[in-house]
Amino acid sequence: MDQALDDTPRRRLSLSDQLDCVPVYVVWELTLACNLKCIHCGSRAGHRRARELTTDECIDVIRQLAELGTREISIIGGEAFIRRDWLTIIRAISDHGIDCTMQSGAYKLSSSMLRSAADAGLLGLGVSIDGPEALHDRLRGVRGSYREALRVLDDCRQIGLTASVNTQITASVMPDLPQVMETIIAAGAKYWQVQLTVAMGNAVDHDDILLQPYDLATLMPLLAELHLKGRAHDLVLLPGNNIGYFGPHEVLWRGPDRGYYSGCPAGQNVIGLEADGTVKGCPSLATDRYGAGDVRSTSIAELWQSHPALQFNRARGTDDLWGFCRDCYYAEACRGGCTWTADSLLGRRGNNPYCHHRVLTLAERGIRERIVKVEDAPALPFATGRFALIEEPLPREPTPEARCT
Amino acid sequence: MIASGHAKAAPVLVLCRQCVRYVFEGARTCPHCHGDALEISERYRDGGYLVIETMQRIDRLREGSES
Numbered sequence: 001m002d003q004a005l006d007d008t009p010r011r012r013l014s015l016s017d018q019l020d021c022v023p024v025y026v027v028w029e030l031t032l033a034c035n036l037k038c039i040h041c042g043s044r045a046g047h048r049r050a051r052e053l054t055t056d057e058c059i060d061v062i063r064q065l066a067e068l069g070t071r072e073i074s075i076i077g078g079e080a081f082i083r084r085d086w087l088t089i090i091r092a093i094s095d096h097g098i099d100c101t102m103q104s105g106a107y108k109l110s111s112s113m114l115r116s117a118a119d120a121g122l123l124g125l126g127v128s129i130d131g132p133e134a135l136h137d138r139l140r141g142v143r144g145s146y147r148e149a150l151r152v153l154d155d156c157r158q159i160g161l162t163a164s165v166n167t168q169i170t171a172s173v174m175p176d177l178p179q180v181m182e183t184i185i186a187a188g189a190k191y192w193q194v195q196l197t198v199a200m201g202n203a204v205d206h207d208d209i210l211l212q213p214y215d216l217a218t219l220m221p222l223l224a225e226l227h228l229k230g231r232a233h234d235l236v237l238l239p240g241n242n243i244g245y246f247g248p249h250e251v252l253w254r255g256p257d258r259g260y261y262s263g264c265p266a267g268q269n270v271i272g273l274e275a276d277g278t279v280k281g282c283p284s285l286a287t288d289r290y291g292a293g294d295v296r297s298t299s300i301a302e303l304w305q306s307h308p309a310l311q312f313n314r315a316r317g318t319d320d321l322w323g324f325c326r327d328c329y330y331a332e333a334c335r336g337g338c339t340w341t342a343d344s345l346l347g348r349r350g351n352n353p354y355c356h357h358r359v360l361t362l363a364e365r366g367i368r369e370r371i372v373k374v375e376d377a378p379a380l381p382f383a384t385g386r387f388a389l390i391e392e393p394l395p396r397e398p399t400p401e402a403r404c405t
Numbered sequence: 406m407i408a409s410g411h412a413k414a415a416p417v418l419v420l421c422r423q424c425v426r427y428v429f430e431g432a433r434t435c436p437h438c439h440g441d442a443l444e445i446s447e448r449y450r451d452g453g454y455l456v457i458e459t460m461q462r463i464d465r466l467r468e469g470s471e472s
């Protein structure tokens with residue numbers, strides 16, 4: 001999902017949430033229309049979908065989710081506020097006793113719109129910042145989008161709306177992360193959620209922006225350092241669900257007791273909704289493999305209860321695992337990490353090269369993994385291409401003499 | 406609220422009290438540092454993990470969710 005699970009108390013899963021499959025957290029694409037042109041956008045947002053839900057249909061969706069026990073709905077796009085009825089939808093979510101948050105590129109989100117959203121019941125806003133100004137504007141495809149994002153963070157501070165920053169970790173931003181953090185601290189945001197850019201949609205077209213799995217050997221110690229620095233400045237760095245797993249720094253953000261990554265919650269405690277009413281276990285999953293029918297033809301409760309595309313995580317089996325993940329020590333707890341990340345990359349879930357434990361284990365054997373694109377993604381929302389996973393010898397650290405020559 | 410389905414819970418992991426990496430509950434020998442995963446090390450105590458672990462355990466017992 002655009003924003004993976006963080007640690008807000010109502011989103012924290014109890015044992016009964018897990019056992020009873022309560023869809024605690026819903027991420028809802030209100031429209032696919034967008035005013036940015038991000039080169040990493042998995043949903044290839046831009047134009048609205050052909051048959052997006054009407055206001056009445058949206059309100060009925062909210063009623064159904066409230067009955068299922070949903071505690072938080074995060075509205076996303078495209079850009080959610082492009083819908084004329086976005087404030088009506090926020091109010092309806094809030095009136096049903098469900099927390100409403102929004103993830104946004106924040107371009108052209110005026111201060112008065114923000115104030116109206118807060119009045120309607122919006123509890124928090126996640127603003128995307130993907131790098132220093134030039135990089136952010138290049139990745140987001142619109143000059144001025146960085147300044148707008150910072151302006152909106154400032155507006156949030158002024159009206160007292162909780163703001164978090166979301167950052168996509170691309171190969172290009174990795175060295176600039178410390179600088180991005182400085183900016184976020186200065187902007188007064190309290191939470192910084194980072195996630196790896198996934199090989200989906202536009203990111204497949206621009207595959208040079210993807211990290212290589214072996215980059216995690218550099219990234220994870222850097223995130224640990226930033227996490228500690230953030231704490232000292234009242235900023236909580238929260239790695240998203242596709243950043244892990246079980247490496248030596250994991251305890252910093254997951255804590256010593258029961259905070260560990262316990263597998264992908266898609267279809268168990270998470271629902272994703274597309275703007276035309278298509279239901280998925282997670283909003284980011286490929287629609288062709290994980291779409292479970294739509295709310296116009298079947299109730300959400302019925303889909304949730306019985307559609308096979310939503311069931312794959314519930315038995316917690318390890319039969320789907322393959323490759324390195326199959327024999328991993330953590331297989332039963334982790335089950336290959338983020339389904340979206342692995343499935344989009346390799347066309348099948350259950351083998352995730354973007355894993356710190358895996359990178360370190362392979363390094364001990366003198367090996368690293370690299371991805372190479374072998375098939376482009378079709379020009380459709382949430383389309384995937386295909387990547388090959390290549391094992392190669394780990395390059396030796398240059399000796400001091402070699403470095404000088 | 407409508408009952409929605411049934412699933413299994415995740416297995417329990419704890420921290421190795423030597424190297425502070427996650428291991429399955431009950432593991433004696435840590436697969437990472439090969440030390441005694443239950444024996445409290447200075448690093449574990451000095452890092453404050455013992456205090457947090459104890460507090461969280463008390464909280465869980467209070468909530469009656471100890472599995």
Ligand code: SF4
Pocket residue numbers: 245246324325326328329330331334335336337351352354355356357358
């Ligand atoms: S190798 Fe696979 S199963 Fe093991 S921790 Fe990493 S992602 Fe999870």
Ligand code: SF4
Pocket residue numbers: 001004005241242263264265266270281282283284285337338339340341
């Ligand atoms: S696929 Fe699973 S782990 Fe990944 S973002 Fe979606 S819900 Fe989270």
Ligand SMILES: [Zn+2]
Pocket residue numbers: 421422423424425426435436437438439440442
């Ligand atoms: Zn250990």
